Amino acid sequence: MKVIFDPQEPIDDHTSATIGNFDGVHMGHKKIISSIKETAERKGLSTCVITFHPHPQKVLKNIDVPLLVPIRERLKLLEKEGVDYTACYTFTEEISRISARDFIKNILVGKLNVRHLIVGPDFSFGNKREGNAELLEEMGKKLHFETGVLEPYVIDGEVVSSSAIREMLQRGDIRKAARFLGYDFYIDGLVTEGEKRGRKIGFPTINLDTDWDILPKVGVYATRAYVDDDRFDSITNIGFRPTFGENKLLIETHLFDFNFDIYGKRVRVEFVERIRNEERFESVDALVAQIKKDVEQVKGVLSDAK
16 A cells, blocks of 8 residues: 655546545445445556544644544554555645635545545535535536445444544443454553562563553453564553552553563554453452452453454
């Protein structure tokens, strides 16, 4: 996949394209990508996804939208879907002031060589959000491209969206989030040195320093950890270690059957199921007893999930 960051850089191939935020590249996004791939194959076109960073709400309204994955992961997920080109433009106030007609003429057609475009039913873009499917269809007749409108992807009567998945993660509904994403939610980060309290009580953990905007709800999770190319079943606690009277949010993962020094390595952690809330225990012994129960439960969950 070729990534284009400069709005003035052209694509020589004629393209079947779509435009949107694509945060998380979830099942709804996959439906759209499948559609542009199908059209591309049928008409001899290349595929192109047009996306923006940072989120337009941040630039236009100074609203921080916690992204499901950082932009580098968004690009990796798009590449995994087999997209030929991704135009990843930096969203600025200057771009926001471009009229929808100019964006269609100068960028979509003039630079990205769009011959077919797929959008959602409520799609809008351009200055004052004046661009919509009707305008695309109107201008397509003059500029020789077709527009298709795709209905939202629905699971159990609920529209799949990045905002809905964010809410699921924040309430700890990991299983449902995975169904909407089409994969287990994950984070990655660098292993940093902690206070080694886990090692002292028989459950050594790695502390993960991550730049993810959003984490699952505080609690204990059945997880899988990836170190280099190796996968390990694991248990992860996101929380504040109340038994030890701390108040700093930590991500601590205990990898089963693992005893290596990996400080400074990048590790990916996939969340499979939420086990319980974080609790404060009256003693370290009570905490250890609960961790042993948690580990057995996690092993059962991960065994069933394989």
